[in-house]
Amino acid sequence: MRNKITGTVATKLAIFSAHEVSLAPLQVILGIYKYYPPMGSSMCFELYKEKGWTAKEGNNDAVKHYTVRVLRDREPVALPACGGKVFCPFEEFVGAMSRFAVDNHTYELECQL
Numbered sequence: 001m002r003n004k005i006t007g008t009v010a011t012k013l014a015i016f017s018a019h020e021v022s023l024a025p026l027q028v029i030l031g032i033y034k035y036y037p038p039m040g041s042s043m044c045f046e047l048y049k050e051k052g053w054t055a056k057e058g059n060n061d062a063v064k065h066y067t068v069r070v071l072r073d074r075e076p077v078a079l080p081a082c083g084g085k086v087f088c089p090f091e092e093f094v095g096a097m098s099r100f101a102v103d104n105h106t107y108e109l110e111c112q113l
Contacts, residue, residue: 001047001090005062029100031080032072044071048087066090 003009020037027033027043050065067087070077081096082088088096102110 001045001066001068002063002094004047005066005090027072029097030070030077032070032077042071042073044074045069046071047090063090068093 004011020039020041023037023041023043024033027037046069048067048069050067053065067089069087070079076086078084078086079088079093079096082092
């Protein structure tokens, strides 16, 4: 998402496939786990740009103009890590999720790449 905000990538849609055994821990991390996801479940992360805002060259505060919305089985969910909001400011979302993220160096070491 950050790469999309900064213009590093032009991708408008990315689709990943996973089993419910992967969706359950993701829902726990997001604080939205209620029940084990049944077959065919989905999670969607949407990135929204503030209406009417356009990036200007050299503008380093672009992330302040973006929000994230999470959908579980096509239904928007309120994120506890974002004060129960459905639309979470991008930096707030990243901050809440960062403790679960692994940097590239650690990933390569752990996966022995």
